Amino acid sequence: MNPDPEHPLRLFIRKLDGIAALGDDARQAIEQLPITVRTLTSRHDIVQLGDRPSQCCLILAGWACRYMLLDQGRRQILSFHMPGDIPDLLSLHLGVMDHSLCTVGPATVAFVSHKSVRDLTARFPALAAMLWRETLVDASTFRGWMVGIGRRSATERVAHLFCELYVRQQALQLASDWRCSVPFTQTDLADALGLTNVHVNRVIRDLRKDGLATLRTGELVIHKWQELVALAEFDAVYLHLNAHETPAEV
Structure with a gap:
């Protein structure tokens, strides 16, 4: 049975269905979980470093980012x-937020x-395994980002992130025809990639x-997928998507 196309958790259910039926x-x-839905403004802190949350947050629409602040507002x-x-x-298992x-x-x-x-996970142990898998994929993605910041050039970092954002969205049918949402400022990209705004601007150009x-205007258009993949040395294995979810050659 397919998830209710109007249910607010439909994308979460689709994501789990991509792991196992x-x-x-x-x-x-899952559809009957008691949830509180809120619409938040841009740059709204959902949870902060040091908090002890009693609930989890599921993204229904829009985007969020994990971050840490250093001295003088460096992010x-x-x-x-x-x-x-x-x-x-x-936060389900770690009592204090470390970011x-x-x-x-x-x-x-x-x-x-x-x-x-x-x-829910006590009633359905297979769901507990799926959620545990999600935390492992997060860790794998962190490793991928660490390699990028430590060893890739600025151009390779931007190209690699573009490839990642496309395949992740395509896996949930949120991207197609080599177009996807990238609603981030150049400052966001710079803070994610360990670069300056000027450097990010130059690479995008x-x-x-x-x-x-x-x-442009929050949308990424990929013109030459294979060339972008080669430039970034992108291999989607660290995202642990099913083989059929990886883009075909353009």
């Missing part, structure tokens, strides 16, 4: 999160209590000039 009972249990973005993600799932989570642009989120999540990709 959900039974009807498990799907209905490092640790990850970007799209609809269907639960970016603070770790902050905020919206990137306006976003709609659903809050579900830790108790409800624990009750060069990618456009070379006919590889164009970023």
